[in-house]
Amino acid sequence: MENFETIITLRNIKRVFSMGQIEVNALARIDLDIQHGEFVAVMGASGSGKSTLMNILGCLDRATSGDYYLEGVHVNDLNKRDLARVRNKKIGFVFQGFNLLPRTSALENVLLPLLYNRDLRSRDLKPKAMKALDAVALTDRIHHEPSQLSGGQQQRVAIARALVNEPSLILADEPTGNLDSRTSIEVMSVLQSLNNRGITIVLVTHEPDISLYANRIIELKDGRIIRDVLARQPRNAAADMSRLDKDKVGTPQPGSEPVTET
Amino acid sequence: MKLGNLLKVALKSMLKNRMRSLLTMLGIIIGVASVIAMISVGEGAQSSVEGQITSLGTNLLIIMPGSSSFGRIHRGAGSLDTLTWDDCSALTSQTGLIQYVSPVVRVNGQIIAGRNNWYASILGVSDTYLNIRDWKLEDGMFFTDRDIRSRRKVAVLGQTVAENLFPGQSPVGARIRIRNVPFTVIGVLEEKGQSATGMDSDDVVLAPSTTVSYRLSDGKNIGSIMVSAVSMDVMDETQAEITAILRRTHRLHEGQEDDFNIRSQTEIAQMATDVTGTFTMLLAAIAGVSLLVGGIGIMNIMLVSVTERTREIGIRLAVGARESDVMVQFLIEAVLLCMIGGILGVAAGFGIGYLLCQAINLKLAINPAVVVLSFLFSGAVGVFFGFYPARKAATLDPIEALRYE
Ligand SMILES: Nc1ncnc2c1ncn2[C@@H]1O[C@H](COP(=O)(O)OP(=O)(O)OP(=O)(O)O)[C@@H](O)[C@H]1O
Ligand SMILES: [Mg+2]
Numbered sequence: 001m002e003n004f005e006t007i008i009t010l011r012n013i014k015r016v017f018s019m020g021q022i023e024v025n026a027l028a029r030i031d032l033d034i035q036h037g038e039f040v041a042v043m044g045a046s047g048s049g050k051s052t053l054m055n056i057l058g059c060l061d062r063a064t065s066g067d068y069y070l071e072g073v074h075v076n077d078l079n080k081r082d083l084a085r086v087r088n089k090k091i092g093f094v095f096q097g098f099n100l101l102p103r104t105s106a107l108e109n110v111l112l113p114l115l116y117n118r119d120l121r122s123r124d125l126k127p128k129a130m131k132a133l134d135a136v137a138l139t140d141r142i143h144h145e146p147s148q149l150s151g152g153q154q155q156r157v158a159i160a161r162a163l164v165n166e167p168s169l170i171l172a173d174e175p176t177g178n179l180d181s182r183t184s185i186e187v188m189s190v191l192q193s194l195n196n197r198g199i200t201i202v203l204v205t206h207e208p209d210i211s212l213y214a215n216r217i218i219e220l221k222d223g224r225i226i227r228d229v230l231a232r233q234p235r236n237a238a239a240d241m242s243r244l245d246k247d248k249v250g251t252p253q254p255g256s257e258p259v260t261e262t
Numbered sequence: 263m264k265l266g267n268l269l270k271v272a273l274k275s276m277l278k279n280r281m282r283s284l285l286t287m288l289g290i291i292i293g294v295a296s297v298i299a300m301i302s303v304g305e306g307a308q309s310s311v312e313g314q315i316t317s318l319g320t321n322l323l324i325i326m327p328g329s330s331s332f333g334r335i336h337r338g339a340g341s342l343d344t345l346t347w348d349d350c351s352a353l354t355s356q357t358g359l360i361q362y363v364s365p366v367v368r369v370n371g372q373i374i375a376g377r378n379n380w381y382a383s384i385l386g387v388s389d390t391y392l393n394i395r396d397w398k399l400e401d402g403m404f405f406t407d408r409d410i411r412s413r414r415k416v417a418v419l420g421q422t423v424a425e426n427l428f429p430g431q432s433p434v435g436a437r438i439r440i441r442n443v444p445f446t447v448i449g450v451l452e453e454k455g456q457s458a459t460g461m462d463s464d465d466v467v468l469a470p471s472t473t474v475s476y477r478l479s480d481g482k483n484i485g486s487i488m489v490s491a492v493s494m495d496v497m498d499e500t501q502a503e504i505t506a507i508l509r510r511t512h513r514l515h516e517g518q519e520d521d522f523n524i525r526s527q528t529e530i531a532q533m534a535t536d537v538t539g540t541f542t543m544l545l546a547a548i549a550g551v552s553l554l555v556g557g558i559g560i561m562n563i564m565l566v567s568v569t570e571r572t573r574e575i576g577i578r579l580a581v582g583a584r585e586s587d588v589m590v591q592f593l594i595e596a597v598l599l600c601m602i603g604g605i606l607g608v609a610a611g612f613g614i615g616y617l618l619c620q621a622i623n624l625k626l627a628i629n630p631a632v633v634v635l636s637f638l639f640s641g642a643v644g645v646f647f648g649f650y651p652a653r654k655a656a657t658l659d660p661i662e663a664l665r666y667e
Pocket of ligand 2: 051173
């Protein structure tokens with residue numbers, strides 16, 4: 001079901017931050033093509049330009065020079081209003097810090113992008129939000145506020161929010177950065193299942209373990225791509241999850257659920 | 263975003279910060295309340311002054327002794343007694359524009375009836391006085407021209423006097439003593455109610471002008487003369503005619519100043535309403551300043567709110583809000599704060615106005631235009647003072663907003 005058609009094309013992208021006299025070349029020269037349905041992990045040291053790249057891909061920031069095509073549309077030509085529309089309908093964001101609205105229920109957080117989508121009728125909004133929450137297995141937590149949810153659950157709400165407008169691209173900047181390893185795998189399994197449904201995913205991570213779930217790994221250094229490899233056999237997060245759970249049951253730990261056999 | 267959703271979002275964020283919203287609104291509430299209270303009390307005063315004066319009759323002219331230069335005293339008080347009986351009869355013999363003429367001789371004094379006594383104004387007037395004032399009798403009869411000529415000691419009591427001297431019984435036929443002079447009560451006036459200025463027009467005794475003048479006073483001069491014109495349309499002509507007659511009887515040469523002045527009720531009404539109107543405007547202006555201060559309070563809080571919610575704005579922009587969406591959201595919030603403050607302010611204003619009117623015995627005037635106006639004005643305050651914070655919110659850089667701690 002993978003449809004190898006180019007979704008992202010970057011040509012000679014540069015991003016220069018000037019702070020007074022000093023100029024920082026956050027992105028020195030990026031040429032990149034990403035096909036529909038790919039799961040790309042972007043790696044690299046701190047300060048290598050990963051977030052800068054994601055912000056440009058997500059139409060939150062503009063390149064200093066170079067061309068960006070998103071699904072054939074030349075993003076450089078779009079005005080602010082068009083960019084807002086692209087962010088709303090074509091792209092879903094997942095952040096390291098979750099970035100949910102505080103004191104606002106999971107359902108309302110997921111509804112948020114729908115409210116800014118002018119093509120929907122109001123009675124379709126809630127079913128769509130419920131569907132997205134169902135995709136991240138959170139239908140039993142819809143009235144919980146972020147402070148009442150675990151980190152993994154919060155990130156799943158954020159993912160539901162990212163996918164609610166049925167975007168073709170999900171951008172995740174260190175989505176597992178604040179999570180323990182088990183919860184990280186849980187989030188990766190959600191992302192993998194979305195990828196299996198055809199959504200293109202670009203994910204930034206520091207952790208080599210996490211990048212193993214992607215089918216393509218790109219490494220940045222000083223604003224350039226220094227490595228771009230396809231993974232022959234990505235790990236399956238769902239399988240890793242169930243293996244982890246089985247281990248846990250096999251070796252009971254204090255505080256975990258009581259096991260009946262003695 | 264659709265308007266309904268925007269309203270919902272704005273309401274929700276207000277409810278999340280209930281205390282702060284209330285305190286923010288307080289400025290507007292106080293501002294609007296004071297505007298409403300001031301204007302409604304002021305208008306109440308104005309309309310009651312107007313009402314009182316039109317109830318006197320608008321075809322009335324009052325001739326007072328002294329120069330027409332209003333408020334300027336340039337003669338001794340004694341020399342102000344320039345109106346005489348001759349003036350009165352000269353005016354009465356004139357039949358063109360003048361309908362009725364009555365001298366008014368005013369004396370204040372103690373009235374005794376049996377064991378009761380009362381202090382009131384005694385007006386010595388002619389038999390046409392009731393026609394001039396458009397007053398009516400409730401009981402008994404009024405004195406006649408013959409009573410006046412024979413200086414009979416008869417009196418007609420106002421309601422207040424009657425009730426105080428003869429509680430629960432009819433005074434007609436009873437004998438009273440005014441300043442120790444015995445009088446017979448021949449009639450009682452209909453109740454006219456309290457006037458706006460707090461003057462009780464029922465607290466009066468009417469008696470023949472000659473009797474009051476010769477028995478209760480020194481019999482020389484007349485305090486004032488009340489004249490009614492045949493119609494309201496000929497007030498100016500009537501005034502000119504009176505002036506001509508009086509100048510003749512007073513033997514004033516050309517170029518000499520009048521030693522009397524004539525005032526119409528409309529003139530007095532105009533003056534009174536002008537004064538209360540100016541006063542109302544002044545109060546409203548002061549109240550308006552507090553509305554302005556309230557608006558600045560709104561702006562201050564909205565700026566704080568924008569800073570506090572920087573990350574929220576970043577999130578909204580990231581999921582596809584346009585600049586205009588964010589702008590409108592914050593504007594609506596400011597306007598809503600002001601409008602709700604406005605509604606509460608209008609209610610509070612009328613409450614305060616009602617209490618004030620109760621205290622000074624006025625009828626509260628509820629002017630719908632003022633309500634609508636102050637409501638719209640508070641909305642405008644919201645737009646005006648919400649604009650800058652809303653713009654600030656809308657033009658935030660999404661990346662920086664998302665990173666904001
Ligand atoms: N707004 C900015 N102004 C100035 N310099 C910036 C700005 N944003 C990023 N930079 C600089 O650009 C370079 C790349 O930053 P970027 O945030 O993309 O790194 P990163 O790879 O995401 O790092 P990390 O792994 O720590 O998140 C850094 O040197 C950073 O200091
Ligand atoms: Mg980063």
